[in-house]
Structures are given as structure tokens and as C-alpha cells.
Amino acid sequence: MATGKKNAGRLIIKIISRQKNLVVIVVIVIVGFSLIHKDSPRNHTPNRTEPIFALQTSAYPQHGVEPEPIRAPHAIKTSPLLLMPWRGPVEPQSTPPNAAQVVYKVSTTDPVVFVSIDDGVVQSPEILDWLTRHHLPFTMFLYNGVIKDNYQYFAKLQAAGLPVENHTLNHPHLPKLNLDQQKTEICGAADTYAQVFGRRPTLFRPPYGAFNVDTRQAAAECGMRAIVMWHATVDRGVMHFQDDIGHLEPGDIVLMHFRPEFLQDIQVLTNQVQQDKLRIGRLEDWLK
Ligand SMILES: [Zn+2]
Secondary structure (H helix, E strand, O other), rough: HHHHHHHHHHHHHHHHHOOOHHHHHHHHHHHHHHHHHHHHHHOOOOOOOOOOOOOOOOHOOOOOOOOOOOOOOOHHHHHHHOOOOOOOOOOOOOOOOOOOEEEEOOOOOOEEEEEEEEEEEOOHHHHHHHHHHOOOOOOOOHHHHOOOHHHHHHHHHHHHHOOOOEOOOOOOOOOOOOHHHHHHHHHHHHHHHHHHOOOOOEEOOOOHHHHHHHHHHHHHOOOOOOOEEOOEEEEEEEEOOOOOOOOOOOEEEEEEEEEOOOOHHHHHHHHHHHHOOOOOEEEHHHHO
């Protein structure tokens, strides 16, 4: 018997040494199988870092491609999470005579950031749908030349809680204009929006962020409380920061646009806001 066992052992060793490749394959298959089984329960556990909006980014941002509609099952949960309750004005700001103040960042330690959407070029049903469903208090700096044929679109957004503010009549490079021409651009848009939207804008964003001393005077004389600049932008799915910090901080003002890539931008923005443990506030409340 002992000899038989010895022989069998030798035979196995012989087979193993001749079939090394086969043994390696068998070992890989067994190890792989056990790993798959070990991992499978984890695959069903929700990943906490998953984005809240299940947006199929691959469907964006090609123009002409019907984007996947954003189903927002978490919309009701998400909005209060992102929305900063009204706490303002944190710092009442005085407007010096004949010069509107220039605000790059709101001075606050509250965990709040502000979002501005400029121009109004793209007026898609998807953007309208997202913004009216989420009720986040983004501020719209609208350029009259591109919205004048569709005021209704922006009136719906205003009704959803997005204030309409001033971004001139014709989007000029203001420092190239004299004081009176600048006043025509700024007062003209303010008067037009007062009539169209029932509320006169009080905040002004200069086109291209370009302004001079005359702009500050024109803005003040047109009744604008502040010239609002920005500290971060989101553009075609990428966040850009003004400095090397690489994240949003309390009081930051974010610039975005009504672009074809808007839904992609909004996902990137909301992810960033949540990642930085911030909420979105209404600029008008903090810049009283
Ligand atoms: Zn603009």
C-alpha cells in the first residue's frame, strides 16, 4: 500500500511538472471565481460617492443629439440639500455715491456659494425643465439682444425663483464706450427688464468682466447696487478656479452660461458644491 501511495504521489508530481501551464490556469480560475463571489455583495451596495443626478454624460454635449432627459428621482431630496436657507444679508453693503461697488466674492463664513448664469443664448426645454424642477436660486445676468425674442422663457425661470439681473442691451466691451453710451446700455437693460419682468434689476455684470471708472458711475446712476464679478467658472463640463485652491470656498461666485452643455455643467457644479460641503444661496439676499 505504501509503495502504491508513493507511486501515485510520484505520478501526480510528474503530471504537475509536465502540465505546468494547465495548473497555472486552474489556479487562476479558482482564485478569480472566489474573488468574484467575494465582491458580489459589495456591487449591490450604493456607492456614497455616486453623483446624485444620474446623468448620461455620453449623450452630451453634441449639438442636435437629443439629450437623455434628466430623470430626477432625487430632485426633492437634492434641492434642500443644495439650497442655503435665507440667512442674508450677512454684510449690509453701502453703495458709495457715483460708484457702484465691485464684488468678486461675498464676504461670509457661512457655507454658501452663489451661481450666476449669463447671456441667455441657449433656450432649450431641457434647461428650463431642470431649473424649474430644482428651484435653486441662480441669478441670471441676461443680455437683452439674445433674449428679446423669447422673454417668456426667462419669465418662467424668474417665476421658478431665478432673479433676472442686468448684463446690458447689446453686450459691448464697455471701456470702449463713453459714460453716456455706457449708461444707455446699463439703464436701457434695467428699464426694459423692469417693464418686461416686473422687477428692475439691481445687480450688474459687465460683458467680458470688462469695466472702468465710467462703468462704476454708470451702474450707480442706473440704480445698480453692485457690479458682480466671479471667482470660479464651469465651462463645458469643467470647473475652473480663479486661483490654485482648486475647490469652492464660502462666498465664491460661480459663473456659468446658457450653453448647449448646460446640463453637463450643472452636474459638475452641483457635484463640486456637495463635495466642498457648501450650499447655494441667493446673491440678492447677501448683497442687500
Ligand atoms: Zn456675457
